[in-house]
Amino acid sequence: MAGTTMAKALNAALADAMAADERVVVFGEDVGQLGGVFRITDGLLARFGDQRCFDTPLAEAGIVGFAVGMAMSGLRPVVEMQFDAFAYPAFEQIASHVAKLRNRTRGALSVPIVIRVPYAGGIGGVEHHCDSSEAYYAHTPGLKVVTPATVEDAYSLLREAIADPDPVVFMEPKKLYFASDQVSLPVTAEPFGRAVVRRPGRDATLVAYGPSVPVALEAAEAAREEGWDLEVIDCRTIVPFDDETISASVRRTGRCVVIQEAQSFAGVGAEIAARVQERCFHSLHAPVLRVSGLDIPYPAPMLEHTHLPSVDRVLDAVARLQWDDQPDRRWLPALEGSAA
Amino acid sequence: MAGTTMAKALNAALADAMAADERVVVFGEDVGQLGGVFRITDGLLARFGDQRCFDTPLAEAGIVGFAVGMAMSGLRPVVEMQFDAFAYPAFEQIASHVAKLRNRTRGALSVPIVIRVPYAGGIGGVEHHCDSSEAYYAHTPGLKVVTPATVEDAYSLLREAIADPDPVVFMEPKKLYFASDQVSLPVTAEPFGRAVVRRPGRDATLVAYGPSVPVALEAAEAAREEGWDLEVIDCRTIVPFDDETISASVRRTGRCVVIQEAQSFAGVGAEIAARVQERCFHSLHAPVLRVSGLDIPYPAPMLEHTHLPSVDRVLDAVARLQWDDQPDRRWLPALEGSAA
Amino acid sequence: MTTTPQAVRRASPRTRRAVTPPDPARALLPSLEPVRMIDEQGNRLPERSDYPEPSADALRELYRRMVIGRRFDLQATTLTKQGRLAVYPSSRGQEACQVGAMLAVRPTDWVFPTYRESMALVSRDIDPVEVLTLLRGDWHCGYDPAARRTAPQCTPLATQTVHAAGVAYGEAYQGHDTVALAFIGDGATSEGDFHEGVNFAAVFKAPVVFFVQNNRYAISVPLSRQTAAPSLAYKGVGYGVPSEQVDGNDPVAVLAVLNRAVAHARAGNGPFLVEAHTYRMEPHTNADDASRYRDGAEVDAWRDRDPIARLAAYLRHLGVLDDGAEAGIAAEAEAYAADLRARMNVQPTVDPLSLFDHVFAEPTPQLVEQREQVRAELAADAEQAADERDAHERGAR
Amino acid sequence: MTTTPQAVRRASPRTRRAVTPPDPARALLPSLEPVRMIDEQGNRLPERSDYPEPSADALRELYRRMVIGRRFDLQATTLTKQGRLAVYPSSRGQEACQVGAMLAVRPTDWVFPTYRESMALVSRDIDPVEVLTLLRGDWHCGYDPAARRTAPQCTPLATQTVHAAGVAYGEAYQGHDTVALAFIGDGATSEGDFHEGVNFAAVFKAPVVFFVQNNRYAISVPLSRQTAAPSLAYKGVGYGVPSEQVDGNDPVAVLAVLNRAVAHARAGNGPFLVEAHTYRMEPHTNADDASRYRDGAEVDAWRDRDPIARLAAYLRHLGVLDDGAEAGIAAEAEAYAADLRARMNVQPTVDPLSLFDHVFAEPTPQLVEQREQVRAELAADAEQAADERDAHERGAR
Numbered sequence A, B: 001m002a003g004t005t006m007a008k009a010l011n012a013a014l015a016d017a018m019a020a021d022e023r024v025v026v027f028g029e030d031v032g033q034l035g036g037v038f039r040i041t042d043g044l045l046a047r048f049g050d051q052r053c054f055d056t057p058l059a060e061a062g063i064v065g066f067a068v069g070m071a072m073s074g075l076r077p078v079v080e081m082q083f084d085a086f087a088y089p090a091f092e093q094i095a096s097h098v099a100k101l102r103n104r105t106r107g108a109l110s111v112p113i114v115i116r117v118p119y120a121g122g123i124g125g126v127e128h129h130c131d132s133s134e135a136y137y138a139h140t141p142g143l144k145v146v147t148p149a150t151v152e153d154a155y156s157l158l159r160e161a162i163a164d165p166d167p168v169v170f171m172e173p174k175k176l177y178f179a180s181d182q183v184s185l186p187v188t189a190e191p192f193g194r195a196v197v198r199r200p201g202r203d204a205t206l207v208a209y210g211p212s213v214p215v216a217l218e219a220a221e222a223a224r225e226e227g228w229d230l231e232v233i234d235c236r237t238i239v240p241f242d243d244e245t246i247s248a249s250v251r252r253t254g255r256c257v258v259i260q261e262a263q264s265f266a267g268v269g270a271e272i273a274a275r276v277q278e279r280c281f282h283s284l285h286a287p288v289l290r291v292s293g294l295d296i297p298y299p300a301p302m303l304e305h306t307h308l309p310s311v312d313r314v315l316d317a318v319a320r321l322q323w324d325d326q327p328d329r330r331w332l333p334a335l336e337g338s339a340a
Numbered sequence C, D: 001m002t003t004t005p006q007a008v009r010r011a012s013p014r015t016r017r018a019v020t021p022p023d024p025a026r027a028l029l030p031s032l033e034p035v036r037m038i039d040e041q042g043n044r045l046p047e048r049s050d051y052p053e054p055s056a057d058a059l060r061e062l063y064r065r066m067v068i069g070r071r072f073d074l075q076a077t078t079l080t081k082q083g084r085l086a087v088y089p090s091s092r093g094q095e096a097c098q099v100g101a102m103l104a105v106r107p108t109d110w111v112f113p114t115y116r117e118s119m120a121l122v123s124r125d126i127d128p129v130e131v132l133t134l135l136r137g138d139w140h141c142g143y144d145p146a147a148r149r150t151a152p153q154c155t156p157l158a159t160q161t162v163h164a165a166g167v168a169y170g171e172a173y174q175g176h177d178t179v180a181l182a183f184i185g186d187g188a189t190s191e192g193d194f195h196e197g198v199n200f201a202a203v204f205k206a207p208v209v210f211f212v213q214n215n216r217y218a219i220s221v222p223l224s225r226q227t228a229a230p231s232l233a234y235k236g237v238g239y240g241v242p243s244e245q246v247d248g249n250d251p252v253a254v255l256a257v258l259n260r261a262v263a264h265a266r267a268g269n270g271p272f273l274v275e276a277h278t279y280r281m282e283p284h285t286n287a288d289d290a291s292r293y294r295d296g297a298e299v300d301a302w303r304d305r306d307p308i309a310r311l312a313a314y315l316r317h318l319g320v321l322d323d324g325a326e327a328g329i330a331a332e333a334e335a336y337a338a339d340l341r342a343r344m345n346v347q348p349t350v351d352p353l354s355l356f357d358h359v360f361a362e363p364t365p366q367l368v369e370q371r372e373q374v375r376a377e378l379a380a381d382a383e384q385a386a387d388e389r390d391a392h393e394r395g396a397r
Ligand SMILES: Cc1ncc(C[n+]2csc(CCOP(=O)(O)OP(=O)(O)O)c2C)c(N)n1
Pocket: B029, B058, B082, B086, B089, C116, C155, C156, C157, C184, C185, C186, C187, C188, C189, C215, C217, C218, C219, C280, C284
């Protein structure tokens, strides 16, 4: 059996949600006749008609604002942003309305919409097509931010996102669209707010989400050869965040590396590192390290491998987890430099 | 002598920069005849004429994009976003063009513009007028992010921002606009990338920036009574960030609290906490703690004091820095909860 | 080698068009001059077959609500001086627009107001204390927007136009004949969201009336910095949206034009754009100093076009208003203001823990944790206050 | 009590307007039908006094560049099949627009292309290898935009229109008579930035030509989902911007209209909006499957309006093109393609450390640190590779 791709699972989740609930409508750029540039909405127009799945004018603030209005009228819009960076025109609508409407109105109005964002790189895409924008949303109170790393989660989390009474920014790792797995749909996985241990291990915890989960798993596999038994945790939902599962793991292993594809500075990885050391300080044998994208604009295809967290970089970080209980020499020059 | 307000210092910095360099032009909403809603551009139109200081159509993407074009023609625009949340419509222009143009063109084009953003709360402002949006910019590679906490810095950092060959998002803490100090202008303070110890201390380091610096200083003063001698560091520039000064301090004190007014999750405070524990792990007697705004939309005026980091909350955090070398009990229930 | 183009064989005559095609813009462009039905002195101008005059009853009700609306507006400005409101953006001078729009729609229609529309909202019979909640500072929106089919007053400029398109489309999709009326200012038409909102409505034929109150200023910025167009109503044709401009200080014309716009939308013909030429008599808000950017003479000139005096004169001509009725309405307005004053004198109470109640339907674990922290702080503060009280009492004993 | 409005005293006749005021829209609206100067067979249509026909020399040069442009475009599509380009958005069918626009501007004018304008850029004499750098994947922009006064090809739709307004204003501010020409697609006119860009240019009278290539599709989305307007050129009047629509497959008309638009802007009259009705013959990019959303018959109909054949026929009528000249140009185009092919066969080399060179003029300490990390990784990799080579050689010995 060929297995189900993540793209197909997402498509099935949309179709099943539309079949189950008349209020669910899908719209955006090229989602109708074309079925989306990644074909995630393939067949929905044919099956549900152009009232339930349709193309809009090319304007992302318009798409999101239109969804807000439709939600006010009682519908449950699921909108597609064609690529990560093309959601930026909608930023005001997202930050000032989608995230805040429930709170502004003491719950009288809610915005049960899903904003699907194909994100991150690793597909040789040109500029503006590979941004990891999850931190912008995760930093905005009032938004749930969800990102599947498995085919099963793609289906289950998207169904849950559509059913959720609140707005969900649903970040789809492009490079995993055509990864496949043996999953029979429909499937219900762990709910929002639950991280999952994808690989148990004793020596250190790798925390990852979305496109970085396969990297973490591969690194854990490679680490076995070096004698490290690494645990891999998939956050699955960034907001809400599962402190419990992650803290429990790090308290057990005493070491932690956080992996994210986004640029490092003030990313979600920083939040995870900060939370882990707040909660697990006395169990830690080494600082929580981060392996992130570089703090540069997403590079052209020929250089993206230098930018992205690689298995090697994860292993390097694991190697720096002070197995000999020696402080990390990397920071010593800084110490001296600032001694004056 | 009455002293100089931060508003006046910013105004003087603009005027002096315009006098010094014909290429500097100032524009935005209400910056001309009115002199800006905070009067930061007061008198510039009268002094330099409406070619150098002028009102634009009411459209923030337009303002920023127009500035990009003007910079391409060799000018040095300084634009005002009227309030924090009203810069969101310009997010695409900022993230996809302002931040990236130098990089995209291998340095052939640069964007030496300054985007002035009055930000943060504490002034009893209504919704959308009090956002702390610095993390959105700090997370975007290619932008410098600067925020003065003193009158002297307001002048000096703004002059430096205007002279900088790269785009600077200049975040002005609204609640400090009318704080005043004895400063004679012009003045040159430490350059970008240098944090400053605003108050030396031995027992713990408070790291703050912008509107949180006075809170940190007040807390340090109050902590004296409880027998703690706290060091206060003002970051001044978030990008570039001064690891050296901050790491040196924390290595000395062994304890650190980071204060930011923004909502906590994936904020700049998370980055600082993550960096400090990465660099100072073996000197730390307690986890790096954060005192931030709550993870809620900025509240209505009557409740903003509950949201904002207060002196009390800073002192509570300091008290939790495990002075008796006992682990933080706050996280213990979580530990038990996840033991299963 | 080079030949002049003239040497070329002409296309055969049959490819030439003998008749000029019909101008598709004509049906969409506004009247060349703003529609007016009564002049500044309240005299009736020639009738227009395209805009039937509202009934005398409707006009009398319009007048009554305009008088109350103005009194409300004045009271709100006064409340800022007494520190009862943080800030208030007055719509004095814009009464014809504020009230006319609310009389043109049904209670089941959706309204999308901006911060400027407090007067409109009270004219929609929303409790004035609820209307002023935002400006009073205890929560962001005081009324129930779902029940009142009135969005929270919108500050991020022009963003509401897109919501209006979405609601209108969503209602039509569900088979209702609801119309959405979106207010917007002259300045805000420069925002990209206005463009997208009108365009979405047009492409999806959503029943929206976009109602531009062109009050000549965006805070201090004059209209000339917003557009080089003949007038803002000329924007409609670019979206295929029929448009009209109206004298915004002529209450009869405002109501007549909006009635037609709403009927157009309700009949399934798609959106309609109305620009009302009016003037903001007060500063942008009480915190603004309008003398920095406009002179008294300009304001005075607009005083002569006062919409209330104008409508009163016309109603007297019509014979539906006399001294007694006018005094009765004035008394009603005073009573309205007195009630508002009294109720605004009560300081609202707010529970800090409510901050966590509506971020999501269910708080995240992170919010539960933060709530717990705040709860503990409040408890500690209360305990300390109690201790201090005890100590004080003991000391007093 | 209630009286009908009819009973009212009429306004005195002097307040009535006897004459209709002039229509301010007339000078701004486009022609009712797209401007055409030659028909599909290359026959000359009646002259228009408003658009002087370009000289025969100019038309011949236009033809030459269109032929080369098409050959370039074809070559680029072929390069995608050979894996030399990641992706390529073809502009086949739009040659009149792509090349016409570049002949209408001077080398000192600024051009703002989108991803679709590779053909335009080579028509501006930018090295085709540089033009294809973005799509080849070694850096984001291959040419020097400052030296070529050509912005990097813009992907975030419509954002470039605002930059064009800014450059045009900035150049005028510095006393230069530079014009900025901004390309934009039909779909992108729906974006808020288009609205803001045109409006800024209009309000500041910036010398910009907004050139909309309406090729009927935005990827798969047809024009009917972008606008309900009679045509996109009707958007200009809403900004006070004179506008025209032109048959975008009539190279003579395109050049004539753009010449006038550029002259209008250069003369200080502010921006001008031109909509060219054309068609994208290829899928959106080589990665797109156009059969999912349009049928072959539609494409075939447009084949009959091929701009190159049309211009060739006209030039033959004019007597400035014959078999020999046509063959010469075709040969030139082949040579151009062969050269491109050869040069694209060389795999570009890229230095990973260059990633840090242009984030800022001076890297931040954080970037210096990251650069150092990457440098160390590369060194370790190189060392390991050398070790392995040595081991291999030792083993081979
Ligand atoms: C996106 C955005 N930018 C800026 C502001 C700040 N602001 C509030 S009101 C205003 C002027 C609006 O003018 P106009 O649209 O004409 O409405 P009016 O106030 O005259 O009713 C401005 C600039 C805002 N609220 N939202």
